[in-house]
Amino acid sequence: IPGKWDKILDIKACHLQQDPSNAIRLAVKDFALRHGMPFFNPHSQSGLLRSLMIRIASTGEVMAVLQFAEDDPENRTLLLNHLSATFPGITSLQYVINRKKNDTIYDLEVVCFSGRDHIVEKIEELHFKIGAKSFYQTNSRQAQVLYGTVRDFAGLRGNERVYDLYSGAGTIALFLAGTARKVTGIEAVPEAVVDARANAALNRITNVDFFAGDMKHLLNEAFIRANGRPDVIVTDPPRDGMHSDVIRQLLKAAPQKIVYVSCNSATQARDLALLDEQYTVSRVQPVDMFPQTHHVENVVLLEKRSGGSV
Missing domain, CATH: 2.40.50.1070 (OB fold (Dihydrolipoamide Acetyltransferase, E2P))
Known part of the structure; x- marks a missing residue:
């Protein structure tokens, strides 16, 4: 019930869900x-x-x-x-x-x-092992639209290093791997990283690596030196957005493009303002992941301002 975190409405059918x-x-x-x-x-x-x-x-x-x-x-x-x-x-x-x-x-x-202990999802020709602790979009049909939008915004040509932040079970990383030189995923939940690595093996994708750890601690200069400076960063944080330390590290990493996926436009706008000193918003595409609600998944392409420092 709206405004009541501890109350639910007892209904017989939710038409947003499929059987069974x-x-x-x-x-x-x-x-x-x-x-x-x-x-x-x-x-x-x-x-x-x-x-x-x-x-x-x-x-x-x-x-x-x-x-x-x-x-x-x-x-x-x-x-x-x-x-x-x-x-x-x-x-x-x-x-x-x-x-x-x-x-x-x-x-x-x-x-x-x-x-x-898992189910298998399929998007395009890729199969994904999804466990109980793995983050995965609730709307499978629109997830394909969302990931296609991310791929379009990234505009990869085959020679880029890509970082996928908050990578979950590796869905976006594996979706981009076919048009990237290398994709590196970072995820806080160890079980999701296990799933991501299994998904890479399941799809016989070898140009991806996944790391488990707290983003604000793991994403640092030492990590970037070890894994290569990214040309493109895709970030899909939880509802509370990115930690300020992560944003500072993105500015230091200075990729040419940042593709920011968000389910909370308020925290996304806050983070975009912090990135504004080096990046400009060039494309925006909301995706209706949650029909009959006011919620959307919003995809923003940020491109490095000319003359920005590295």
């Missing part, structure tokens, strides 16, 4: 109510069922990850067995025990209950 997403969600709810499994209350920090994440790839593969606030093996197994039997098409059924104050799972163990 709604059916899985309703099955969890109905089974929990029938068996007296309490839903998590964020105020009292009590209850069993905390969240449900569902991912459906364009390949038809389905991932469901249930988050439990307590370690209750009996009820957990009962619910997961029910889902596995009711929806045999679930490719990856996983769960997490989360006793923290927030819902993030990046620092928690994700257990595969049945099937694989």
Whole structure:
């Protein structure tokens, strides 16, 4: 419910999701109510069922990850067995025990209950292994439009060194690798880097490297000396944008182009203002990743001002 972080609207169908997403969600709810499994209350920090994440790839593969606030093996197994039997098409059924104050799972163990620990997405001729902790765009069809826009803005000719910041499972990096000399990805989540390397091997792409670490610490002069000064940087940060230390390092690296992808226009505008001393905005293209909402994914091409220092 707008303005209420702790309230949700109980609906029977979300038309922004494809089947069997709604059916899985309703099955969890109905089974929990029938068996007296309490839903998590964020105020009292009590209850069993905390969240449900569902991912459906364009390949038809389905991932469901249930988050439990307590370690209750009996009820957990009962619910997961029910889902596995009711929806045999679930490719990856996983769960997490989360006793923290927030819902993030990046620092928690994700257990595969049945099937694989990942699903496979396909964009153009590339296949991507997506795990529970890997960032991936929620709208697969528009993701292809988004990545195509990034590739168009980058305008690679085959001899450029490219850095892909906040690279996730390596989607953008691998999308650009075919027209680049070398692509170097940096990502904070180690599991996503494992997926990115697996995706490179899966697609037999050899001109990419992926590194795990905090962007503001890893992206420094020593890193650039070791991996080559970038001609193009693609950055796709989380909603809070780039840390000021990262922006300062981008200005020091001084690539000819920066392609900035953002799901938060406010923090993107803030960061663009900080880059303005050396870069000018030459192209802007919003991509409608979230139909029937005011949210967009915005792609901006920044080009180095003539006479800018390196």
